[in-house]
Amino acid sequence: MKQKLLFLPLLCIILIQAQAQSTLSVEYIMRDPAWMGTFPSNASWSDDSQTIYFRYNQDKDPADSLYKLGLAEKSKISKVTWKELKSNERDDQDFNADRSLRVYLWDKKLMLEDMGTNTSEMLIEWPENLGNPKFLANEQEIAFSSKSNIYIWNRATKSVRQATNISTGPKPKDKSKDEDKEDWLESENLELLSVVNERKEKAKMRKDYRDAFNESEDEEFVYYTDGKxxxxxxxxxxxxxxxxxxxxxxxxxxTKVPDYVDASGYTVDxxxxxxxxxxxxxxxxxxxxxxxxxxxxxxxxxxxxxxxxxxxxxxxxxxxxxxxxxxxxxxxxxxxxxxxxxxxxxxxxxxxxxxxxxxxxxxxxxxxxxxxxxxxxxxxxxxxxxxxxxxxxxxxxxxxxxxxxxxxxxxxxxxxxxTTGKKKALTSGKYEVFSPFLSKDKKSWYLTTSEVDPGERHFYKMPVMGGKMEKLTSMTGNNDVSLSPDEKKLAIIYSYSNVPAELYIQDNKVGAKAEKLTSGQSEEFKAYNWRDPQLVKFTAEDGAQVPARLYKPDPAKSNGAAVVFVHGAGYLQNVHKWWSSYFREYMFHNLLTDLGYTVLDIDYRGSAGYGRDWRTGIYRHMGGKDLSDQVDGVKYLVASHGVDPERVGLYGGSYGGFITLMALFNAPDTFKSGAALRSVTDWAHYNHGYTANILNTPEEDPIAFRRSSPIYFAEGLKGNLLMAHGMVDVNVHFQDVVRLSQRFIELGKDNWEMAIYPVEDHGFVEPSSWTDEYKRILKLFNNTLLEE
The missing domain is CATH 2.140.10.30 (Dipeptidylpeptidase IV, N-terminal domain)
Known part of the structure; x- marks a missing residue:
């Protein structure tokens, strides 16, 4: 009888797994992303505001190319030819005040373009490389740099003059103190050879005469940088x-990162x-x-x-x-x-x-x-x-x-x-401002903000000295706007949570409707009903409201297990209403949900999009509030969504891999298993620019580094751990997981495994690597969260 009772839970799990099927598979979603279709990015305008340029791949090339779409024939998308691309290139350009003229560089030539007639003239051809052309305030003169100096072209006189005199060499030594100091050989020579001595004396007299005659002339000023x-x-x-x-x-x-699979056949550092x-x-x-x-x-x-x-x-x-x-x-x-x-x-x-x-x-x-x-x-x-x-x-x-x-x-x-020191806030509130710029007439601001919601981005116009903001975009999600030079049109790269980016055009007016110009999704991609994850908030242990994306399975297919995803980069936002840069993970979450898992994707403390206090919530303790937010997320799933507290795993890459390690080491009773991908294991081994912001330096603040580095907590591992890392990762070095592996060996841990990827850097490239990695992740969760 006892054996039958033990068999019943396992039987229920098998029945649930049999019912929970998906048309997706790891192999299917981790293919070359080209299977999904082609999606535009980086929209810009032609100078006459009649053509939109954008990155695209309509012709199934090995990489995205520059395409264009004219407003006169919006249905016609064509690739920009190399010749057209080169003819429209404008290196280091600058405009005059009313933008009627543009100065730019072209193959060691200084060019001036009339924006009204779209014609260019060569001002000067220079023997060296040029840089930084700028109109001066009088607009009759144009400055440019070349070989560590600045020159000025005068449009009226059609002449150029050197404005600075900078030499990268060492400053010449002052010889005046040494004029009467001859070395021994010279003294001996002059004493023996009277004719040579007489000639030297006459030369000195001639020089003294010239110096006296020219003493009123100023010596040319040169600034020497001494080799810099x-x-x-x-x-x-x-x-x-x-x-x-x-x-x-x-x-x-x-540091050095060994490449064991270099084409030469040799290990290359x-x-x-x-x-x-x-x-x-x-x-x-x-x-x-x-x-x-x-x-x-x-x-x-x-x-x-x-x-x-x-x-x-x-x-x-x-x-x-x-x-x-x-x-x-x-x-x-x-x-x-x-x-x-x-x-x-x-x-x-x-x-x-x-x-x-x-x-x-x-x-x-x-x-x-x-x-x-x-x-x-x-x-x-x-x-x-x-x-x-x-x-x-x-x-x-x-x-x-x-x-x-x-x-x-x-x-x-x-x-x-x-002149007065008086400061005025033009915007205010619990939202953030992105990329403000002045209108052509300098009377207005254009700016993007998250005023509607932290998970949305909209484009606004506002008077230059402040006032009411006019919301110009209306599509829910992310509106990445490029304003036409005549400021009449908006080119919008728009996406939603379950809809990848497409190009839209809209009049620059409040309430104007956006018109869709591209349709990049493949039929294969559209065949699946991709989920629109629910945006939720749960209460953290300190009372903060933590935002998250929630993927809920069909109740009939729910297996009671949950997976928590931890985004990378630390300072990054993934709980929003637009297409995620983590599109592979998004598709994997759809697969997990099909299989009966509940998935939670959290914008933990340290994430972008929620202001200063949220950003700095991890200061001096990475693995503090950013980890407790994951734990509190699990409590929320258990209390509100029927998740079995004994069946919770988590995974993530880079910073997400770091949190996965900290979770398994410091919250082993919350997480039964985890996959740590390309993870930092010791912050003293990461770079300065990122780490010193948050933890200061290990020499000055060792407390912060010790309590933030997983390698110091490895003895806490109880659950099942998968580590996956590219061997040529020049960001988070493979050395990180090698050192942690040795720590596990010394601690006698045997509930971990490691998958290595010899040809991969920090961001994986090969579909075969993505597929292998995520098959292992899925196997880990299926084996540890669904089986007894």
Whole structure:
């Protein structure tokens, strides 16, 4: 009788599995993505606003190509020919104020184009490579750079002159102190040979005479960089100042990644990144005063808070911390339209501060206009740290600057009057602003925001000094807009949760209807009824409302098991209403749901799209709230969706692989099995740019690294673990899982396995690799979550 009772649960599982079938399979969905169809990306416009260009693959080529669609015949999509592509290329272009003229470069030629007649003329052919052509404020002169100097072309005189005199060589030694110092051989020679001595004396007399005659003439000024190549050369719009950057690369030790399957048949070492904690590249910004023939550099010494220590020093009471000037990174100077003023973006090397400062061009002195301090790290949409870019510029009035800041906890657009220091928020609320830019007449803003919902993106128009935003797009999902040059039309790359991207066109008017221009889905792809996952929120242990995507099986097919998916990248959003970049995983979740699994995809703490506090919720403890959010997600599934708490697994890649390891090591009673793909196992071995933001450096904050690295918790493994990793991964190195494997061996763990992929980097490419990996993941879940 006892044997029969034990047999009944297993029989029920077998019956459920027999009923839960899918028309999908791993082999089917992990094929070359071309089977799904072709989907447009990167829309742009022709100068006359009559043609839309976009990346596409209508002809089933090995890779996407540039296609075009004319407004006069919208049904005709054609590939752009190589000849047409080359004839329309405009390298390093710049427009005059009313955009009637464009200057650009073409094969060592400086070209000027009349936008009204669409005709170009060659201004000058140069013997060296050219760069950064710019109209000066008078629009009669055009500056460009070549071989570490700036030159100016005058349209009226049709002549060119050199504006700067920079030499990358060493500064010549001052010989005046050595004129009377001959070495022994010279002295001996002159003493023995009287004729040679007389000739030298006469030559010296002639030189002294010439020097006396020419003493009123100024010596030509040259600035020597002593072997360093200046970059980002630019001339102020009024032509009075030039600026440049001097880079001092860090001398960090790079790592090597062995490639065991190189075509040569030999093992080849691939050069890869350095590790966290190394010295950053240093950037100096020089100002070249063309009238005073002098060069001076910006200094961060007087920035407010430049010596501030981070809050985490309190966790190290036995260590002596020196208050010293922190290293910073400068952006290039950003000149006002008239060239009379300039601003610079400055980021601290420890990622805690971002300053925007006015630059006194006569002295290089900085005056802070805005400081954003974050005890975690500065980031967020449109917020540039030093040379990383971001939203920053001038209004045409030459006194207002614009930028984005997370001052309120969400990234918004601001104006600041440099004459008064008064700052004004143009947008506000619990949403974020993306990619704002000025209209052609400079009277309005165009911007994308998440105001409707964190999972939607819409395009808006707003008065330049602020006011009501007009919502121009209406399709639910993601509206990636390219505005036509005449500002009459919107080209929209639009997608929804279960609908891949298509190209639409719409009039630039509120309430206008978008017209679909492409239909890229294959018949094979359309044959399956892809799910629209439900967007839900559950309550975390600290009371936060955590967003997630929920895939629910047919109740008749439900097997009581659940799989939690952990997206990668950390700072990334995957709970939204548009087609996911994780399209393979999305299709896999449809397969799992067909088979009776409940699937939950969480935007855990650290994810993008929800403001500053959500982004920095993992500061100094990766595997803290980002892990507890996964655990709380399982509690939600058990309480609200009938999931068996004994039948829960999770998986993810990169950061998702890291969380999978932390979950199996630190929450083994919640997760029975997991697949960790290309996972970080020790953050001290990852790169500096990403890791130092969140954990600082292992030398200065070892507490953060130790509590955040899975390798220190490997003894906690109880469930079943699959690790999968590409052997030529130059992002998260294969070394990570090798070290963890040795740790398992030493701990005597035998409930783990590893799949290695000899030809794969961090992002897999080969369909065979994707197929093998996901077959193993599915087998893991079927064997551990469905079988007793």
């Amino acid at each position: 190549s200046p970059g980002n050369l630019q001339l102020s719009p009024d032509g009075k100042f030039a600026t440049f950057s001097i880079y001092s690369p860090s001398q960090n030790k790079n 691939l050069n890869a990144r350095s590790k966290v904690g190394n010295e950053p590249t240093k950037v100096e910004i020089g100002i070249y005063d063309l009238h005073r023939d002098s060069v001076y550099f910006l200094s961060a010494a007087d920035l407010p808070g430049i010596t501030d220590l981070p809050d985490y020093v309190k966790d190290y009471p036995d260590k002596t911390w020196e208050e010293k000037e922190r290293d910073v990174m400068f952006s290039s100077l950003n000149f006002s339209p008239d060239g009379k003023n300039a601003i610079v973006n400055i980021g601290s090397a420890d990622n805690k501060d971002r300053w925007i400062a006015a630059v006194d061009l006569q002295t290089g002195k900085l005056t802070t206009l805005d400081r954003q301090r974050d005890e975690a790290w500065i980031s967020g949409p449109g917020i540039g740290r030093s040379f990383y870019g971001g939203t920053l510029g001038w209004l045409p009035d030459n006194k207002h600057i614009y930028f984005q800041s997370e001052e309120t906890g969400y990234s918004h657009l601001y104006l600041l009057d440099i």
